[in-house]
Amino acid sequence: MIEKERGFQRGEEVVVEITGVTDRGLGRAEIEALVGPQKEHAVYEIFVRKAIPGDTVRVCFEHVRRRRCTGYYVELIEASPLRIEPRCPHFGQRHISGQGCGGCTYQTMRYRHQLAIKERRIKDHFKEAGLDTGLVLPLKAMEEPWHYRNKMEFSFGDTADREFALGMHPTGYSYEIVNLDTCLLPSPFAADFVPKLRQWAVERELRPFLKSSREGFLRMLTIREGQRTGERMVELCTTASETATMNSREVPSKEIAEDFRRFALHTAEELGESITTIYWTEKYVKKGETTQWIEHHLDGNEVLSEELHLPGERVLRFDIHPRAFFQPNTMGAEVLYREVIERAGLTKAGDRQVILDLYCGTGTIGMCVAPFAKQVFGIEMQRDAVENARQNAEFNGIDNIEFFAGNVGDVLESEEFCKRCGEVDLVIVDPPRSGLQRDAIGELLEMGAPRIVYVSCNPSTLADNLADLCEGGYDLEVVQPIDLFPQTYHVECVAVLQL
Numbered sequence: 001m002i003e004k005e006r007g008f009q010r011g012e013e014v015v016v017e018i019t020g021v022t023d024r025g026l027g028r029a030e031i032e033a034l035v036g037p038q039k040e041h042a043v044y045e046i047f048v049r050k051a052i053p054g055d056t057v058r059v060c061f062e063h064v065r066r067r068r069c070t071g072y073y074v075e076l077i078e079a080s081p082l083r084i085e086p087r088c089p090h091f092g093q094r095h096i097s098g099q100g101c102g103g104c105t106y107q108t109m110r111y112r113h114q115l116a117i118k119e120r121r122i123k124d125h126f127k128e129a130g131l132d133t134g135l136v137l138p139l140k141a142m143e144e145p146w147h148y149r150n151k152m153e154f155s156f157g158d159t160a161d162r163e164f165a166l167g168m169h170p171t172g173y174s175y176e177i178v179n180l181d182t183c184l185l186p187s188p189f190a191a192d193f194v195p196k197l198r199q200w201a202v203e204r205e206l207r208p209f210l211k212s213s214r215e216g217f218l219r220m221l222t223i224r225e226g227q228r229t230g231e232r233m234v235e236l237c238t239t240a241s242e243t244a245t246m247n248s249r250e251v252p253s254k255e256i257a258e259d260f261r262r263f264a265l266h267t268a269e270e271l272g273e274s275i276t277t278i279y280w281t282e283k284y285v286k287k288g289e290t291t292q293w294i295e296h297h298l299d300g301n302e303v304l305s306e307e308l309h310l311p312g313e314r315v316l317r318f319d320i321h322p323r324a325f326f327q328p329n330t331m332g333a334e335v336l337y338r339e340v341i342e343r344a345g346l347t348k349a350g351d352r353q354v355i356l357d358l359y360c361g362t363g364t365i366g367m368c369v370a371p372f373a374k375q376v377f378g379i380e381m382q383r384d385a386v387e388n389a390r391q392n393a394e395f396n397g398i399d400n401i402e403f404f405a406g407n408v409g410d411v412l413e414s415e416e417f418c419k420r421c422g423e424v425d426l427v428i429v430d431p432p433r434s435g436l437q438r439d440a441i442g443e444l445l446e447m448g449a450p451r452i453v454y455v456s457c458n459p460s461t462l463a464d465n466l467a468d469l470c471e472g473g474y475d476l477e478v479v480q481p482i483d484l485f486p487q488t489y490h491v492e493c494v495a496v497l498q499l
């Protein structure tokens, strides 16, 4: 226990031993202190970026809110026995120039230790929610924990030293960018393309969009790749403006876009690869108006095609538009969807069940389970995604799936939906990180489907929602965690509930 005249302040340094990790992958420690003249007993929670359990570090605080202090370490006093050298040169501390990329969290741990940490976090949440941790199965690992992402978004901006940058934000810093010369999460092509595009922009004196001044032209580079099809989409996103500065001259923006198109094709050829789709997208942002993405198709196919390979040699094909959501790890998505099919007990094609796919996005889960169903109903808030889902279902020749656009809770209680859907045999939910809303939980309990399969990307909200559903009469059968995103703190779970 330490004594302090007053609470911790921003900029203050202190030595701590890291004993755990948070949901966002920050190292966690606790300090007990007697504070002020009254010697009031206080327990401070300390969160340290890029520190892992077993590390003893000197942390410098960047944010202090009451008894929660967050910072980065300025000295690694004793390294955790779990520590290994990160493979990527950009992984590290934000205050070390060129390092501190916010993309990965756990590169300083062997993959098996990353899995153990994620599994423990899930169990901690289940324990807190009063659930049986024995129902959580060992985390399924990815066969290939590197180069697994099919989509990467890189931002233009400034480095901390005010230099032109194209890369990723350091964790917790939305105004600055770490220049990336490589990245081990997407394909080598994507990693090689980034520094070449930066050089293209610097040579032409193009200006990056800066969040601080809200001025500048270049915003984002998105690269999407069909890991099953070999197709590749490259999208340059800029500010919406008729003209922009290039080589100290004001030129029409579409001239710059055309220059980008030629550059992208030439670079791909130089790298011995190809690009099948090129877009230039203007992002129109105005206070009080809805943000718009104005897409200009510059070259190749209008969409990226990707496939999902499922049990029974089924192949689903998806047309992915620049704004459409698709699981960012194709091989991981296949593992996840196979798990959903198995855990839902869908073994025989033509099981004649009525299945709901709630929070369905572009309808991938619904389409995977469609052969086992009499009818599938998907519900999704985003109208574009619903439109995309309908097209994908048609494209794959699936005619027993119907999509409804709207908030899950509202659609479930609507007369139109209830009449159309009737008795439900199985509900699959895949909500965003915030989990199921109260109204959706209420509707699910009222509906009383015999089986619910809950796909979650956030163990904390999953545990809370499962506890509510169990209180409402369901029994939790099993939870299968799957590591879709190695090197990061993210983890997916498939939980099965039975009435």
Ligand SMILES: C[S@@+](CC[C@H](N)C(=O)[O-])C[C@H]1O[C@@H](n2cnc3c(N)ncnc32)[C@H](O)[C@@H]1O
Residues within 6 Å of the ligand: 325, 326, 327, 359, 360, 361, 362, 363, 364, 365, 379, 380, 381, 382, 385, 406, 407, 408, 409, 430, 431, 432, 433, 457
């Ligand atoms: C984790 S994604 C699921 C995507 C999809 N199941 C898949 O595997 O591709 C969650 C989806 O829920 C949608 N969503 C979020 N809140 C919603 C709500 N209240 N009602 C309906 N959909 C919602 C989001 O737009 C997003 O597409």
